Amino acid sequence: MSAPGPQQAPQQAPRQGPQVVTFGCRLNGYESEVMRDHARAAGLEGAIIVNTCAVTKEAERQARQAIRKLRRENPAARLIVTGCAAQLDPARFAAMPEVDRVLGNTEKLKAESYREAAGDLLVTDIMAARETAGHLLAGFESRTRAYLQIQQGCDHRCTFCIIPYARGPNRSVPLGRLVEQVRTLVEAGTREVVLSGVDITSYGADLPGRPTLGETVRRLLALVPDLPRLRLSSLDPAAMDGDLLRLVAEEPRLLPHLHLSVQAGDDLILKRMKRRHLRRDVVDLAARLRDLRPGLALGADLIAGFPTETEEQAARTLALVDEADLSHLHVFPYSARPGTPAARMPAVPGDVAKARAAALRAAGARRMAARLARRVGGLADVLVETPGFGHSEDYLPVDLPPGLDAAPGSVVRVRLSGIHGDRLTATTDERMSA
Ligand code: SF4
Numbered sequence: 001m002s003a004p005g006p007q008q009a010p011q012q013a014p015r016q017g018p019q020v021v022t023f024g025c026r027l028n029g030y031e032s033e034v035m036r037d038h039a040r041a042a043g044l045e046g047a048i049i050v051n052t053c054a055v056t057k058e059a060e061r062q063a064r065q066a067i068r069k070l071r072r073e074n075p076a077a078r079l080i081v082t083g084c085a086a087q088l089d090p091a092r093f094a095a096m097p098e099v100d101r102v103l104g105n106t107e108k109l110k111a112e113s114y115r116e117a118a119g120d121l122l123v124t125d126i127m128a129a130r131e132t133a134g135h136l137l138a139g140f141e142s143r144t145r146a147y148l149q150i151q152q153g154c155d156h157r158c159t160f161c162i163i164p165y166a167r168g169p170n171r172s173v174p175l176g177r178l179v180e181q182v183r184t185l186v187e188a189g190t191r192e193v194v195l196s197g198v199d200i201t202s203y204g205a206d207l208p209g210r211p212t213l214g215e216t217v218r219r220l221l222a223l224v225p226d227l228p229r230l231r232l233s234s235l236d237p238a239a240m241d242g243d244l245l246r247l248v249a250e251e252p253r254l255l256p257h258l259h260l261s262v263q264a265g266d267d268l269i270l271k272r273m274k275r276r277h278l279r280r281d282v283v284d285l286a287a288r289l290r291d292l293r294p295g296l297a298l299g300a301d302l303i304a305g306f307p308t309e310t311e312e313q314a315a316r317t318l319a320l321v322d323e324a325d326l327s328h329l330h331v332f333p334y335s336a337r338p339g340t341p342a343a344r345m346p347a348v349p350g351d352v353a354k355a356r357a358a359a360l361r362a363a364g365a366r367r368m369a370a371r372l373a374r375r376v377g378g379l380a381d382v383l384v385e386t387p388g389f390g391h392s393e394d395y396l397p398v399d400l401p402p403g404l405d406a407a408p409g410s411v412v413r414v415r416l417s418g419i420h421g422d423r424l425t426a427t428t429d430e431r432m433s434a
Pocket of ligand 1: 154155156157158161162163164198199
């Protein structure tokens with residue numbers, strides 16, 4: 001799963017042109033950028049696109065609430081709704097008087113969908129849309145970090161997850177196309193690419209010769225030697241194979257920050273989730289990864305209050321945060337998705353799930369604070385995202401020295417000098433590149 005947990009608030013991108021409001025996972029965030037470009041190219045400058053998420057009922061409710069508010073504030077705008085919630089229940093969104101058009105998850109990535117939206121067509125019948133791998137997004141340019149979607153869909157059926165129903169089976173983008181896209185990005189000045197998808201550790205299972213993610217990343221880096229920084233999005237701990245571990249050990253351009261789809265730290269809960277790893281696997285994997293790459297930062301998706309979860313089981317998940325030193329957490333309280341097996345299991349009260357989520361977030365914040373403290377005094381290569389701010393190679397937030405003339409998209413080497421709030425501060429050591 002590619003960090004399918006809902007973000008705390010919808011992300012509203014600040015750029016000019018069509019307004020895109022994004023709910024949910026990082027994948028949705030990447031796709032929103034593609035949609036904005038398509039909408040702009042179709043002349044839909046004044047349009048509003050709401051990219052919904054279906055991972056919790058709350059995320060879906062927030063999307064409907066946002067749609068009503070956006071319509072009140074923008075009575076004349078063309079309002080397009082898409083994303084997983086719209087894919088799963090298009091009729092419900094199409095019936096909202098505020099909505100002009102509903103697009104499915106495949107259609108939302110096609111340029112022609114926006115050309116049609118610019119004309120007279122109204123609501124699209126998503127159920128009639130045909131999924132074809134040819135319409136997968138292969139990448140987009142960004143002035144800072146570029147996200148390259150290497151696969152879509154998921155072949156697993158975790159009991160809490162609705163995503164496979166909304167995104168379909170695993171479909172991978174062949175290496176040749178990935179290389180083309182990365183070369184284009186590098187020529188345009190991109191210094192950091194993130195390989196993303198719904199379940200990237202399943203990459204290649206549907207391609208001839210079944211190339212693994214590790215093999216593919218190695219070949220991609222060899223074929224694009226000018227790409228200095230590569231990240232991977234969420235990884236399934238059960239699918240981390242020898243190829244990937246060798247890459248972590250041997251490839252300095254693969255950045256030392258990995259995100260694991262952990263979900264829980266109790267074996268019975270993991271079984272009920274139909275995950276394919278056990279608690280011990282996560283602890284061992286974290287230790288092995290840090291043997292191979294000392295100092296590597298680890299993030300994790302965690303669900304609090306999964307049905308039947310007892311206090312003891314929740315405590316085991318909480319303890320895992322310290323045991324595996326998980327500092328970059330995405331925590332969300334469990335919320336039932338109708339139609340999933342977990343929705344039929346005995347629920348944990350909502351306030352209990354929320355309290356457990358708060359405890360997990362607090363533990364993650366403590367691990368993050370400890371990690372920041374350990375980094376003070378060291379060097380970092382920071383990708384500048386906005387003037388004066390960026391993230392280090394191990395994905396720590398860094399305030400750059402005042403007056404440093406570093407354009408967004410460049411990488412600067414700095415000395416980490418202290419901590420201010422939840423960020424590191426820095427002094428200039430040596431400018432790495434522009
Ligand atoms: S079914 Fe499991 S592996 Fe697939 S997207 Fe959902 S949580 Fe991730």
